[in-house]
Amino acid sequence: MRPEMTAASLDTAARTSAERGALARARLLRGLLPALSLALVLLAIAWLNPRAISYFGFSLMLNLAIPIALATIAQMFVIAGNELDLSIGTFVGFVGCVTATWLKDAPLIGAAILLGSIGVYALLGALIHLRNLPSIVVTLGMSFVWQGLAILVLPKPGGKAPDWLLGLMAFKPPFVPFPIIAALLIGLIVHFGLMRTSYGVILRGSGGNPAALGRAGWSLLKTKIVLFALAGLFGVLSGMALIGITTSADANIGNGYTLLAIAGVILGGGEFVGGRVSPIGAVIGALTLALAASPLLTFMHIPPDWQVAANGAILIIVLAARVLISRKER
Amino acid sequence: MKKLFVLGALAAMLASGTALADTSGKKIAFSNNYAGNSWRQAMLDSYGIVTKKAVADKIVGAADIFTTADKEVPTQAAQVQNLILQGYDAIVINAASPDALNGAIKQACDAGIVVVSFDGTVTEPCAYRVVVDFKDMGKQEIEQMAKFQPKGGNLLEIRGLAGTSIDDAIHAGILEGVAAHPEFKIVGSVTGDWDQTTAQKAVATILPSLPDIVGVVDQGGDGYGAAQAFAAAGKPRPTIIMGNRQDELQWWKEQKDKDGYQTWSASIAPGVSSLAFWVAQQVLDGRTDIPHDLLVPYLAFTQDDFEAELPKIPKGGVASHEYTQEDAIAAIKANIK
Numbered sequence: 001m002r003p004e005m006t007a008a009s010l011d012t013a014a015r016t017s018a019e020r021g022a023l024a025r026a027r028l029l030r031g032l033l034p035a036l037s038l039a040l041v042l043l044a045i046a047w048l049n050p051r052a053i054s055y056f057g058f059s060l061m062l063n064l065a066i067p068i069a070l071a072t073i074a075q076m077f078v079i080a081g082n083e084l085d086l087s088i089g090t091f092v093g094f095v096g097c098v099t100a101t102w103l104k105d106a107p108l109i110g111a112a113i114l115l116g117s118i119g120v121y122a123l124l125g126a127l128i129h130l131r132n133l134p135s136i137v138v139t140l141g142m143s144f145v146w147q148g149l150a151i152l153v154l155p156k157p158g159g160k161a162p163d164w165l166l167g168l169m170a171f172k173p174p175f176v177p178f179p180i181i182a183a184l185l186i187g188l189i190v191h192f193g194l195m196r197t198s199y200g201v202i203l204r205g206s207g208g209n210p211a212a213l214g215r216a217g218w219s220l221l222k223t224k225i226v227l228f229a230l231a232g233l234f235g236v237l238s239g240m241a242l243i244g245i246t247t248s249a250d251a252n253i254g255n256g257y258t259l260l261a262i263a264g265v266i267l268g269g270g271e272f273v274g275g276r277v278s279p280i281g282a283v284i285g286a287l288t289l290a291l292a293a294s295p296l297l298t299f300m301h302i303p304p305d306w307q308v309a310a311n312g313a314i315l316i317i318v319l320a321a322r323v324l325i326s327r328k329e330r
Numbered sequence: 331m332k333k334l335f336v337l338g339a340l341a342a343m344l345a346s347g348t349a350l351a352d353t354s355g356k357k358i359a360f361s362n363n364y365a366g367n368s369w370r371q372a373m374l375d376s377y378g379i380v381t382k383k384a385v386a387d388k389i390v391g392a393a394d395i396f397t398t399a400d401k402e403v404p405t406q407a408a409q410v411q412n413l414i415l416q417g418y419d420a421i422v423i424n425a426a427s428p429d430a431l432n433g434a435i436k437q438a439c440d441a442g443i444v445v446v447s448f449d450g451t452v453t454e455p456c457a458y459r460v461v462v463d464f465k466d467m468g469k470q471e472i473e474q475m476a477k478f479q480p481k482g483g484n485l486l487e488i489r490g491l492a493g494t495s496i497d498d499a500i501h502a503g504i505l506e507g508v509a510a511h512p513e514f515k516i517v518g519s520v521t522g523d524w525d526q527t528t529a530q531k532a533v534a535t536i537l538p539s540l541p542d543i544v545g546v547v548d549q550g551g552d553g554y555g556a557a558q559a560f561a562a563a564g565k566p567r568p569t570i571i572m573g574n575r576q577d578e579l580q581w582w583k584e585q586k587d588k589d590g591y592q593t594w595s596a597s598i599a600p601g602v603s604s605l606a607f608w609v610a611q612q613v614l615d616g617r618t619d620i621p622h623d624l625l626v627p628y629l630a631f632t633q634d635d636f637e638a639e640l641p642k643i644p645k646g647g648v649a650s651h652e653y654t655q656e657d658a659i660a661a662i663k664a665n666i667k
Contacts, residue, residue: 049416051416057415060411064407067404242404245407245433246433250403253427257404294412299412307397
C-alpha cells in the first residue's frame with residue numbers, strides 16, 4: 001500500500017500540485033467504479049425485463065437492498081478500523097428477532113436490549129484493542145453467541161414487526177421509490193460523518209496508520225470503541241429495516257449478510273487494509289450485489305440446477321471486474 | 331407516466347385473474363430455496379416432469395423453476411419480489427420460513443398473483459397451503475402395527491427434527507393411535523432427525539436399557555438405521571415402520587424374501603410439488619371454492635405393492651408420485667366437505 005493513499009496520512013502539505021491532481025483523478029475513478037458497475041447491472045436488468053425499470057419495479061427490487069446496505073455500512077466501519085466482523089449477519093438476525101418480539105410487545109425493554117447490544121459491540125472493540133486479539137476470532141465466536149440468543153428470543157419463526165416500522169418501510173413517497181431515497185440518505189449521512197468531519201478523519205486514520213495517530217496523542221482505544229459501536233448501531237438499523245420488510249422474523253434470517261456485507265464494502269471501493277473505505281461506494285456496492293444476485297438471476301431464466309452456481313459466478317465476476325479496473329488505475 | 335403504466339399493467343393483471351376457464355396463457359413460477367438433498371431433488375424432478383407435460387399440452391403457458399441457495403429467507407423474499415416483476419400469474423412456493431416470507435407473499439397477493447405453498451408452507455392468509463396429513467400418518471402407523479402385532483407390546487419411537495411442525499404432527503398422531511390401542515406402550519423415544527446414521531446411533535445407544543421391543547414407529551428416513559442398530563445389538567428384529575426410502579424398502583424386500591417379514595411404509599411424496607402446481611392451475615382456472623388450507627393424503631406402501639415400486643426409486647432416493655390434474659381436483663373436493 002502506498003502511504004499517500006491512507007486517508008489520514010497527515011502529510012498532504014508536502015505534496016506538489018501535480019501529484020495532488022493525479023491523486024484526485026485516481027480517487028475520482030475509484031469513486032466512479034461502483035456507480036459504473038451498478039449502471040451495468042441496471043442496464044442488464046432493463047434489457048432482460050423492461051417492466052422492472054419503473055417505480056413499482058424499483059420499490060420491489062431494491063427494498064431488500066436497504067438492510068443489506070445498512071449491514072454493509074456496519075461492516076465498513078469495522079473494516080475502516082482494519083478489522084473484520086464475521087458476526088454482523090447473525091447480529092442482524094438477533095436484532096430482527098428482538099424487533100419482532102420485545103420491540104413490539106414491550107417497546108421500552110426492546111429498545112433497552114437493542115441499545116445494550118450496541119454497548120456489547122463497543123465492548124468488543126475495547127476487548128479487541130486492549131487484549132490485541134484478532135477480530136476475526138472474536139467476532140466468529142460472537143456470531144454463535146448472537147445466533148444462540150436469537151434462537152432463545154424466538155425459538156420458532158414468527159413474531160411481528162411493530163406497526164410504525166411496517167408503515168415506515170412501506171412508505172410510498174411521490175416520484176422516487178422509498179428504497180432509493182433511503183439509500184441516498186444513508187450514503188450521504190455516513191459520507192458526511194466519516195469523510196467530512198475531523199473526527200471522521202481520526203477514525204479512518206486509526207485503521208490506516210494507527211502508529212502515527214497514537215503518537216499524535218489520539219486514543220486508539222476510543223476510536224476502536226467508536227467504530228465498533230457505530231457498526232453495532234448500523235447492525236441494529238439493518239435488522240429493524242429487514243423485519244420492517246419481511247413483517248416477521250426467523251432466527252436464521254440474517255446469516256447470509258456477513259459475507260454480502262464484506263463483498264459490498266470491497267465492491268464499493270473499500271480495501272481490507274484499513275482506512276480506505278467509501279460510504280457512498282459501500283451503499284452502491286450493496287445495491288449492486290442485491291440486484292446482481294437476485295433480480296438479474298431471476299430474469300435470466302437459468303436452468304434450476306445451475307442457478308445457485310450462477311449466483312456465485314455473478315458475484316465473482318462483479319468483484320473481479322472491480323479488482324481488474326482498480327489495478328489499471330495504478 | 332411510468333407509474334400510470336404500472337398501475338395499468340396491474341389492473342390488467344387483476345382483471346385477467348378473474349376470467350374463467352382458460353389457463354393456457356398463464357405463467358406459473360416455482361420458488362424453491364434448497365436443492366441439496368435427495369428429497370428436494372425428487373421434488374424438483376416430479377415438478378419438472380408434470381409441468382413440462384402441462385406446458386406441452388397447452389394447459390399452462392409457462393412453468394419455470396427458480397432455486398436459491400441455503401434456505402436463506404431474505405434471498406427467497408427477494409426472489410418472490412422478482413417473480414412479481416416478471417409478471418407470473420401464480421407462484422408455487424416451498425418456503426424457507428413459515429412467517430418471515432409473509433411480507434413478500436402479501437405483496438404478491440396484492441399484485442393479483444396466486445400463491446400456493448407446500449412442504450414449507452407460509453402462514454400469510456392470502457396464500458394457499460397444501461399440507462400433508464402427518465397426524466393421520468402417525469395414527470395409521472399404530473393401526474398397521476396392530477395388524478402385525480395383534481398381541482401388542484412395547485414400542486420404540488424415533489422422532490424427527492426437533493421443533494418442526496412435521497415432527498409435532500406425526501408424534502401427536504402416534505400418541506393418538508396408542509391411546510386407541512392400549513395394548514401398545516411406548517417405552518422409549520429417541521431423536522433420529524429423519525436420517526439413517528443419526529437414527530442408528532440413537533437407537534444403538536438406548537437399546538441396552540430397553541425391555542423387549544415388538545415394534546418401531548418412526549417418521550421416515552430412519553427405519554433402515556433402526557434395523558441396523560437392532561441387528562448389531564443382537565436383539566430380535568421388531569416390526570419397523572418404513573418411510574418410502576430406497577434403502578428401507580430394499581431391506582424390507584430382503585427380509586420378506588427370507589422369512590415373509592411384514593411391515594408398512596409411508597411418507598410425504600416429494601411429488602406433492604406437482605399437486606401444488608395443479609392447485610395453482612385450478613385457482614387460475616377461476617375456481618373460487620378452493621379452501622386455503624388443503625389437507626392431502628400421504629404416500630403409503632403395503633406388503634403387496636412395495637416391491638413393484640422399489641425398482642422405480644433411484645439408489646439413495648425416496649419414492650415419489652407425480653400427481654395429475656384429476657388428483658388435485660379430487661383432493662380439493664375432499665377438502666370442501
